[in-house]
Amino acid sequence: MRSGNSAERWTISRWSTLRLSVLTAVAAVGVGMLTVGAHAVSGAGQSSAPPSATGVQAIVPAAAWSDQNGVLDQLHGVGVLKVGDTYYAYGEDKTNGGQFTAVACYSSTDLVTWKRGPNALSLQASGDLGPNRVIERPKVLYNAATHKYVMWMHVDSTNYGDARAGVAESSTPCGPYTYLGSSRPLGQLSRDLNLFEDTDGTAYLLSEDRNNGLRIDKLSDNYESVVSPVAVLADYEAPAMVKSGGMYYLFGSHLTGWNTNDNDYTTATSLAGPWSPWKTFAPAGTNTFDSQTSTIVPVAGNKGTTYIYVGDRWKPSDLFDSAPIWLPISIGGGRAALQWVPSWTLEVAQGTWSPQIRTDTYEAGGPGTTLADGAAVTTCTGCTGESAVSGLGTLTFDDIRVPTPGQYTMTIRYVNPENTDKHAQLSADGQAPVTIAFPPTGNGNTTGVAVATLNLHAGSNTLRFGKTGDTAPAIDTVAVPQPG
Numbered sequence: 001m002r003s004g005n006s007a008e009r010w011t012i013s014r015w016s017t018l019r020l021s022v023l024t025a026v027a028a029v030g031v032g033m034l035t036v037g038a039h040a041v042s043g044a045g046q047s048s049a050p051p052s053a054t055g056v057q058a059i060v061p062a063a064a065w066s067d068q069n070g071v072l073d074q075l076h077g078v079g080v081l082k083v084g085d086t087y088y089a090y091g092e093d094k095t096n097g098g099q100f101t102a103v104a105c106y107s108s109t110d111l112v113t114w115k116r117g118p119n120a121l122s123l124q125a126s127g128d129l130g131p132n133r134v135i136e137r138p139k140v141l142y143n144a145a146t147h148k149y150v151m152w153m154h155v156d157s158t159n160y161g162d163a164r165a166g167v168a169e170s171s172t173p174c175g176p177y178t179y180l181g182s183s184r185p186l187g188q189l190s191r192d193l194n195l196f197e198d199t200d201g202t203a204y205l206l207s208e209d210r211n212n213g214l215r216i217d218k219l220s221d222n223y224e225s226v227v228s229p230v231a232v233l234a235d236y237e238a239p240a241m242v243k244s245g246g247m248y249y250l251f252g253s254h255l256t257g258w259n260t261n262d263n264d265y266t267t268a269t270s271l272a273g274p275w276s277p278w279k280t281f282a283p284a285g286t287n288t289f290d291s292q293t294s295t296i297v298p299v300a301g302n303k304g305t306t307y308i309y310v311g312d313r314w315k316p317s318d319l320f321d322s323a324p325i326w327l328p329i330s331i332g333g334g335r336a337a338l339q340w341v342p343s344w345t346l347e348v349a350q351g352t353w354s355p356q357i358r359t360d361t362y363e364a365g366g367p368g369t370t371l372a373d374g375a376a377v378t379t380c381t382g383c384t385g386e387s388a389v390s391g392l393g394t395l396t397f398d399d400i401r402v403p404t405p406g407q408y409t410m411t412i413r414y415v416n417p418e419n420t421d422k423h424a425q426l427s428a429d430g431q432a433p434v435t436i437a438f439p440p441t442g443n444g445n446t447t448g449v450a451v452a453t454l455n456l457h458a459g460s461n462t463l464r465f466g467k468t469g470d471t472a473p474a475i476d477t478v479a480v481p482q483p484g
């Protein structure tokens with residue numbers, strides 16, 4: 001596959017790259033996702049600033065995100081808390097499917113790469129956190145008076161008959177947390193829940209009570225118990241609330257189990273109401289881009305605030321591999337609006353975001369790639385060029401180009417026809433490899449997308465895929481984001 005002449009190799013490789021870039025851009029415009037007008041409307045937080053010269057780190061919704069150990073991020077039903085400059089994310093570890101495994105704790109300063117830390121809560125021998133239990137939607141607030149991190153979570157039996165809310169506390173963000181017990185808040189059923197801390201430090205539990213509706217209940221000063229009801233709304237689950245410009249925005253989902261639906265939001269200037277009629281915030285009929293609300297994360301910086309809609313695209317047969325749907329959501333003036341952005345960057349210090357548009361795509365097995373150790377080009381009708389490289393082995397992209405040094409989020413299109421995650425290692429110019437998880441794609445002709453963020457230097461880089469202990473996926477293409 002390697003051309004004998006380096007100048008010729010470069011030319012062929014670049015031609016191939018540019019051709020694919022154009023195709024990508026046309027495809028995006030064709031479905032109306034990346035028009036300038038649409039983004040001008042989306043307003044709050046969007047950046048017009050030039051991209052930083054430190055690489056292009058992108059949030060790619062619905063892609064497979066891996067932690068520092070190459071395990072798929074378990075950011076399911078997640079709650080996010082900012083402590084100093086660090087964001088902590090608490091997720092349902094779905095290693096045992098719907099049954100409690102752990103509440104995972106991740107940290108990030110860029111909200112692109114997440115590092116898994118010690119579990120915030122681990123499986124216990126018996127009780128609420130024992131085997132055959134359900135623990136969902138862990139949410140954490142920091143209580144400034146007690147100096148404790150307080151976690152609330154949905155606690156249930158596997159048939160969802162218990163319907164209780166659990167509380168745990170810790171003096172550090174990741175814990176481990178001390179489990180304090182569970183209750184039915186104010187004697188009412190409680191399933192999906194979330195927390196909201198108002199600007200005056202008062203905190204509230206949002207709790208789905210099947211008999212009465214979606215409740216807003218006031219928490220005690222230490223955040224560890226419910227003291228009084230504030231409002232009961234129509235029965236929505238998957239609640240999440242933010243406050244912007246003196247207005248409360250409450251998001252929720254209809255009750256359709258793991259299946260997604262058109263989620264709605266309502267607004268009010270007082271938590272007690274009156275609350276506006278519920279309406280959709282994503283285009284109707286998309287089932288909230290096939291996701292269910294988990295939480296809304298405000299990223300406040302020196303130029304504005306970007307709100308991130310965090311949703312779950314549940315995969316009931318394989319909850320572990322449920323995909324993260326993280327998108328910028330426009331919130332302001334009494335309106336909330338969510339658009340699909342296939343890839344975007346977040347300028348955390350500024351509180352702004354930008355669509356990530358320019359991408360160079362390199363085809364595995366095409367010009368400028370080298371195959372070794374059993375890797376071979378195989379037919380894949382759903383793949384770019386109707387081929388992929390399987391049997392890794394080693395697959396090297398000889399000439400990956402970026403203009404500035406820094407961290408770049410590669411988007412890897414791949415095929416995994418088996419029913420468990422596969423893994424591969426990826427290294428740039430001989431640096432320490434990262435391990436990437438590749439969830440099942442269904443069959444040998446359907447592709448999925450995984451991302452990995454690597455350090456590249458300006459100019460030409462060599463990118464090498466290798467195998468780990470288990471079998472690697474077939475690689476179709478690698479897309480490298482470009483500034484601007």
Ligand code: GLA
Pocket residue numbers: 077136137192237238256257258259292
């Ligand atoms: C809904 C809830 C989830 C989970 C599933 C179980 O999707 O929002 O948290 O309880 O139902 O079916």
